[in-house]
Amino acid sequence: MGDRRGGRRGDRALAIARKEARQLLRDPAYLGLAIVVPLLLIMLLGYQLSLDVKGLLVAVVDHDRSPWSRQYIDAFVHSEYFRLVGQLDSATEAREWVRSGRARVVIDIPPDFGRRLSAGERVAVSVTVDGSFPTRGQIATGYVEAIGALYNQQLIESRLGRGDGGPVWPVQMELSVWYNPTLESKNFIVPGMLVVILMIFPPLLSALLIVRERESGTILNLYCSPAGRWDIVAGKALPYVAVSFFDYLVILAASLWLFRVRFVGSVWVLSAGALLYAVCTVGIGLLISALARSQLAAMLATFLGTVAPAFTFSGIFTPAASQDAVGQVVSRLIPATYFMEVVRGSFLKGGGLAPYGPSLLILALYAAVVYLGAWLALRKRVG
Amino acid sequence: MAGRLAAMIRKELSQLLRDWPILLFVVWAFTGAVYTGGHGISSEIHNYPLVVLDLSRSAASRELVSRFRAPYFKIVGYARDDAEVVRLLDGGRASLAIVIPPDFERRVHRSGARFQVISDGSQSTSATIAGAHIAGIAGGYSAELLERRLAAAGRGGVPQVEARVRVEYNPNLVEAWFAGLLEVLNQVTMIAMLLAAAAMVREREQGTVEHLLVSPLRPAELFAAKIVPVVALVPLAALGSVFAIVHGVFATPIRGSVTLFYAVSVVYVFAMASLGLAIAVVSRNLGQAMLLVLLVLYPMMLLSGAFTPPESMGPIMRYVGLLSPVRHYVDFGYQVLFKGNGLAYVWPDIAGILALGLALFAISVRRFARLAR
Numbered sequence: 001m002g003d004r005r006g007g008r009r010g011d012r013a014l015a016i017a018r019k020e021a022r023q024l025l026r027d028p029a030y031l032g033l034a035i036v037v038p039l040l041l042i043m044l045l046g047y048q049l050s051l052d053v054k055g056l057l058v059a060v061v062d063h064d065r066s067p068w069s070r071q072y073i074d075a076f077v078h079s080e081y082f083r084l085v086g087q088l089d090s091a092t093e094a095r096e097w098v099r100s101g102r103a104r105v106v107i108d109i110p111p112d113f114g115r116r117l118s119a120g121e122r123v124a125v126s127v128t129v130d131g132s133f134p135t136r137g138q139i140a141t142g143y144v145e146a147i148g149a150l151y152n153q154q155l156i157e158s159r160l161g162r163g164d165g166g167p168v169w170p171v172q173m174e175l176s177v178w179y180n181p182t183l184e185s186k187n188f189i190v191p192g193m194l195v196v197i198l199m200i201f202p203p204l205l206s207a208l209l210i211v212r213e214r215e216s217g218t219i220l221n222l223y224c225s226p227a228g229r230w231d232i233v234a235g236k237a238l239p240y241v242a243v244s245f246f247d248y249l250v251i252l253a254a255s256l257w258l259f260r261v262r263f264v265g266s267v268w269v270l271s272a273g274a275l276l277y278a279v280c281t282v283g284i285g286l287l288i289s290a291l292a293r294s295q296l297a298a299m300l301a302t303f304l305g306t307v308a309p310a311f312t313f314s315g316i317f318t319p320a321a322s323q324d325a326v327g328q329v330v331s332r333l334i335p336a337t338y339f340m341e342v343v344r345g346s347f348l349k350g351g352g353l354a355p356y357g358p359s360l361l362i363l364a365l366y367a368a369v370v371y372l373g374a375w376l377a378l379r380k381r382v383g
Numbered sequence: 384m385a386g387r388l389a390a391m392i393r394k395e396l397s398q399l400l401r402d403w404p405i406l407l408f409v410v411w412a413f414t415g416a417v418y419t420g421g422h423g424i425s426s427e428i429h430n431y432p433l434v435v436l437d438l439s440r441s442a443a444s445r446e447l448v449s450r451f452r453a454p455y456f457k458i459v460g461y462a463r464d465d466a467e468v469v470r471l472l473d474g475g476r477a478s479l480a481i482v483i484p485p486d487f488e489r490r491v492h493r494s495g496a497r498f499q500v501i502s503d504g505s506q507s508t509s510a511t512i513a514g515a516h517i518a519g520i521a522g523g524y525s526a527e528l529l530e531r532r533l534a535a536a537g538r539g540g541v542p543q544v545e546a547r548v549r550v551e552y553n554p555n556l557v558e559a560w561f562a563g564l565l566e567v568l569n570q571v572t573m574i575a576m577l578l579a580a581a582a583m584v585r586e587r588e589q590g591t592v593e594h595l596l597v598s599p600l601r602p603a604e605l606f607a608a609k610i611v612p613v614v615a616l617v618p619l620a621a622l623g624s625v626f627a628i629v630h631g632v633f634a635t636p637i638r639g640s641v642t643l644f645y646a647v648s649v650v651y652v653f654a655m656a657s658l659g660l661a662i663a664v665v666s667r668n669l670g671q672a673m674l675l676v677l678l679v680l681y682p683m684m685l686l687s688g689a690f691t692p693p694e695s696m697g698p699i700m701r702y703v704g705l706l707s708p709v710r711h712y713v714d715f716g717y718q719v720l721f722k723g724n725g726l727a728y729v730w731p732d733i734a735g736i737l738a739l740g741l742a743l744f745a746i747s748v749r750r751f752a753r754l755a756r
Contacts, residue, residue, distance in 0.1 A: 030670055030674075034674070037678045041678070041681055041682075044682050044685070053511075053692065054695050056695075072544060100724075101714075101718070116542075117542040118542070119542075122541070122543045123543070124545045124546075127548045128549050128550075129548055129550045129551065130550075131554065132552045132717050133561060133692070136692055137550055138512055139512050141548050144548060145516060145519030145522075145548075146514075148545075148546045149519050149521070149522020149523065149526075150518070155544070156529060159541075169495055169525050170495055170528045170529060171495075171496055171528065172497045172525075173518065174497050174498070174499050175517070176499065176500070177502045177504040178472060178501055178503055178504060179504050181504060183504050183511060185508060204674070205670060212669075296402075297404035299577075301408065304408060308416060330422075344475075344505055348504075349473055355474065
């Protein structure tokens with residue numbers, strides 16, 4: 001059937017690919033943006049964005065002003081997690097500070113604090129945490145708990161002493177951290193951003209490919225040409241998959257040598273995943289492009305349909321297992337989740353091909369479905 | 384002059400309102416996207432998946448395990464051996480493992496027992512929070528054991544500080560309250576920039592910009608005409624979203640003045656639309672404009688303080704962040720809608736948005752005037 005239209009199928013697709021590639025290369029601004037923008041983003045993120053929450057602003061209302069209370073306050077201030085911004089006189093003033101955001105945490109120490117502790121009694125301290133940013137609120141709560149527990153341990157040990165054969169601290173935890181032993185946020189942000197950045201640029205660029213020709217009318221040239229639907233879809237996708245894969249290589253190089261992100265897995269498995277992912281993301285753009293009526297509509301659909309969910313649901317910030325029902329469903333529907341498993345695993349966990357086989361397979365299936373969709377969508381307009 | 388401007392605004396408005404795919408996306412951005420976004424980004428731990436390997440199988444170990452409970456932790460399984468623990472952690476089914484040694488109970492009563500916590504550090508923020516909670520759990524359990532023991536021996540109490548934590552504004556730390564509102568604020572930012580940029584780029588791509596240049600419209604008028612429809616549409620959509628989704632679906636309490644929120648949103652959309660126009664002027668086609676929008680948008684959003692609190696950023700970024708209108712708007716939005724703060728608290732944010740907005744408008748008009756010559 002191909003011969004009737006002149007040229008072999010592969011040749012026609014390649015010809016279209018050559019034309020698209022030339023068009024891409026001839027617009028230096030376009031190509032520059034396609035490569036420079038992702039790089040700039042990863043630079044900014046790698047160097048500047050840290051999710052380690054440190055130096056939380058804490059204010060203290062100390063009604064006791066005894067050595068005991070000062071020691072308690074010191075336990076907080078001497079950790080890197082809190083920064084003392086002020087000693088206040090009243091609870092009202094403290095509320096005001098939380099309200100205006102000058103303090104995120106207020107510790108209110110009652111007047112009988114020292115007396116009760118020296119008498120061997122239990123004493124309550126009220127801690128107010130600003131919950132308007134829940135993650136930060138939870139981190140603050142966690143730190144307060146942990147520092148408080150350590151303080152209590154020292155308090156009890158110094159009171160009871162270890163010498164009298166009596167009680168020592170009964171239960172201790174031994175924490176070992178796997179996959180990212182130093183708990184540096186760059187080790188999960190940079191690989192995570194690889195997934196998100198590769199979801200942003202390739203589909204946004206490819207989403208314009210068909211609809212642009214439709215808007216300017218040149219799509220008729222394609223319809224009249226001997227190129228079939230597969231030739232058009234494959235030919236248009238090819239150069240963009242190549243650019244996307246190139247982006248991947250550059251970001252990978254930056255992650256490894258510039259940011260020195262931990263990498264324990266196989267580059268080959270990761271690259272296979274990246275290639276499948278690039279095919280997928282470009283295909284999603286093409287599918288949208290084949291359906292959309294205007295470039296702007298295509299762009300917005302891509303943005304809202306792929307980019308935003310990738311950022312939110314791929315598991316970059318929240319472990320997939322702790323997302324709620326809606327989140328679970330959405331995360332299973334987007335390719336970013338599967339690529340994220342391959343990326344996280346390759347960077348931090350390792351283990352060869354076996355653990356990532358299912359994810360790679362799903363990415364491949366995903367690509368097949370997307371291209372079939374693009375092929376079907378294109379027919380409507382041809383007919 | 385007023386007639387010219389009005390005619391141009393009318394044309395822009397009807398063009399926008401007739402473009403139903405675009406309107407559909409604006410609607411989706413402020414409903415569906417906000418709804419899904421409300422379920423999204425968070426580093427907090429909520430049902431943090433935990434696997435237990437209890438080799439002690441004693442009353443003491445069971446009591447320890449029982450302290451790992453909702454809403455923070457969710458026990459996803461009891462492993463039989465080390466291999467199973469490793470498998471669950473490797474596969475990402477569990478993010479945390481508690482391993483209790485066989486002699487746990489005996490040592491609790493004698494020399495001090497240890498249990499092992501293995502934490503998946505690949506999401507370092509969550510891992511840090513989880514570690515802090517576990518330290519709290521272990522400490523609380525120890526203190527209680529000591530107290531019981533001393534009470535049994537008739538030796539009185541144990542000195543202890545108990546921190547009673549009260550969380551203001553969001554007592555149960557419901558993530559959707561925060562994430563839903565953040566999503567609205569981010570959509571305002573994105574849609575304002577994109578719509579304005581698109582309206583201008585379209586003229587450039589179709590060549591109709593030449594018509595506008597030779598028309599009696601002055602650059603500032605042309606710009607105003609491009610911005611007005613966006614300013615009319617986006618803040619209204621945001622307001623609708625705040626009522627319908629943020630308040631209606633997520634039941635987020637709206638404590639402050641909605642009028643103030645609307646008024647400042649108008650100014651903010653004006654600022655972001657100006658930025659969108661400035662980008663459209665320097666780019667030749669929609670693809671370029673879009674990439675530039677993203678180049679500007681992502682850093683601004685990341686510096687907004689919603690992901691990393693400003694006080695935890697490096698000193699340079701903390702001040703660079705002040706140049707991001709998003710930073711002021713996010714702060715303003717939370718203070719007004721969520722904390723119920725009034726002008727006395729948010730005037731610095733408003734001043735920032737105004738100053739940046741005027742600067743952006745001036746820059747984009749000047750760039751356009753240069754293009755015209």
